[in-house]
Amino acid sequence: MDTNGLFRKFVAFTASVHQVKHEFTKDIRLDEITPLQYSMLEYIAVSQPVTLSDISDCLFMSMPNTSRELKKLSDKRLCEKLAVAGDRRKHAIRLSPQGQAMMDGVFGQMEARFMARTQDATPELLAEIEHALDVLQASVFYTERPKMGKS
Amino acid sequence: MDTNGLFRKFVAFTASVHQVKHEFTKDIRLDEITPLQYSMLEYIAVSQPVTLSDISDCLFMSMPNTSRELKKLSDKRLCEKLAVAGDRRKHAIRLSPQGQAMMDGVFGQMEARFMARTQDATPELLAEIEHALDVLQASVFYTERPKMGKS
DNA sequence: TTATTTTGTTATCAAATGATAAGTAACGAG
DNA sequence: CTCGTTACTTATCATTTGATAACAAAATAA
Numbered sequence: 335m336d337t338n339g340l341f342r343k344f345v346a347f348t349a350s351v352h353q354v355k356h357e358f359t360k361d362i363r364l365d366e367i368t369p370l371q372y373s374m375l376e377y378i379a380v381s382q383p384v385t386l387s388d389i390s391d392c393l394f395m396s397m398p399n400t401s402r403e404l405k406k407l408s409d410k411r412l413c414e415k416l417a418v419a420g421d422r423r424k425h426a427i428r429l430s431p432q433g434q435a436m437m438d439g440v441f442g443q444m445e446a447r448f449m450a451r452t453q454d455a456t457p458e459l460l461a462e463i464e465h466a467l468d469v470l471q472a473s474v475f476y477t478e479r480p481k482m483g484k485s
Numbered sequence: 486m487d488t489n490g491l492f493r494k495f496v497a498f499t500a501s502v503h504q505v506k507h508e509f510t511k512d513i514r515l516d517e518i519t520p521l522q523y524s525m526l527e528y529i530a531v532s533q534p535v536t537l538s539d540i541s542d543c544l545f546m547s548m549p550n551t552s553r554e555l556k557k558l559s560d561k562r563l564c565e566k567l568a569v570a571g572d573r574r575k576h577a578i579r580l581s582p583q584g585q586a587m588m589d590g591v592f593g594q595m596e597a598r599f600m601a602r603t604q605d606a607t608p609e610l611l612a613e614i615e616h617a618l619d620v621l622q623a624s625v626f627y628t629e630r631p632k633m634g635k636s
Numbered sequence: 637t638t639a640t641t642t643t644g645t646t647a648t649c650a651a652a653t654g655a656t657a658a659g660t661a662a663c664g665a666g
Numbered sequence: 667c668t669c670g671t672t673a674c675t676t677a678t679c680a681t682t683t684g685a686t687a688a689c690a691a692a693a694t695a696a
Contacts, residue, residue: 340603340611341596343618345531350626351502356545357629368652380496386674394507399654401675423662423673445492451625452491460491463624466617467494473614474602475501478508519682537644550684552645574643574692 344474362443364436366410370395371403375429378413379437383426385418392477412436495625513594515587517561521546522554526580529564530588534577536569543628563587 363372377392378384390400404427407413412433415425429437452460514523528543529535541551555578558564563584566576580588603611 338596340615340618341592341599343615344599345592345595347618347622347626348502348506349528349531350622350628351499352506353543353628354626355499355503360545370653377500380500387672392504394511395653396655397674398656398676401673403653405675421663421673425674441492441496444496445489448492448495448625451627455624459624462620464491464494466620467491467498469613469617470621471498471501473606473610474599475498475505476602477501477504521683538642546683547685548644549646549686554683556645572643572693576644 358444358447359440362440367412368403371407374400374403374407375412375433375437376440378427378429379434379441382428383416385424385427389427407433509595509598510591513591518563519554522558525551525554525558526563526584526588527591529578529580530585530592533579534567536575536578540578558584 359372363369367375373393374389377389381388381392386397386400386404389395389404390397393400395403404413404415408415411430414428414430416428418424418426452463455463510523514520518526524544525540528540532539532543537548537551537555540546540555541548544551546554555564555566559566562581565579565581567579569575569577603614606614
């Protein structure tokens, strides 16, 4: 079968995803925040609570750099480190109310742009889009299980 | 309808795509090349021939920075600038044979990883994946038409 | 022809990011 | 308790990337 053609579609597709994601977010990044810091906030927003190691693993950043950038976010009052019961080395990282408000605003803008692209879609097409997202995430764009944590 | 749920899937999906793309490419980037330069090479490989402005527009880089980084790629003999008939300001940028060989190797590695994820898929699932890529690219992940060129 | 726009270049500077070494505190095994 | 491991921090340095100003050559318009 034409697996090579499928691979080419995969390449073109990932390029489009990168580009569209960038178009959706490029002009709504507040000052006070670098692109890397934004990606950390987005990750925290979706996966909170997280640990420093989670961020480091998922964003492919070294621990020292993760620590440094997170400190800047904490200094800006955009996220908080809470002690974790049971292991005092770890911190549960969450968005602060300000950080949550900021990310709510960002996601709101993104959602508006997303809906602008889907508003003319029929219910059938919407269902198809949702199904397509599910299929691809399950079969191709799944993320390797990171080495699991403990009990 | 649950457009909000769909948007959340969109957000999770784009995050997965970024991550998987990174996992596919992180350890096959040769020395001699920075991440930004790699993204330029990948874009050139897929869209060649391109102009400097094309790269600048599609990769959201300023012209001066695009020019600088492309010069480094040219110095490394990974791409070539050819004169364009009809407009001597423009250059048709292509991969050099060395650059093409390098990108062939990179895409080969990526394809192996892609196939590792799809080798157990039935022909029906493969068809479904292909259809899903088409649907999403047409309805959500299409890129805005940049201001068109000339005649 | 002259003026304006397009396409690209060069130079310079600041900021963001990556990499490494060294250190600390808490946990867990023996 | 001691030792090794985990989770994280601090400091430092080099590289990469982004931003801006100033320029030049070719095309296009007037």
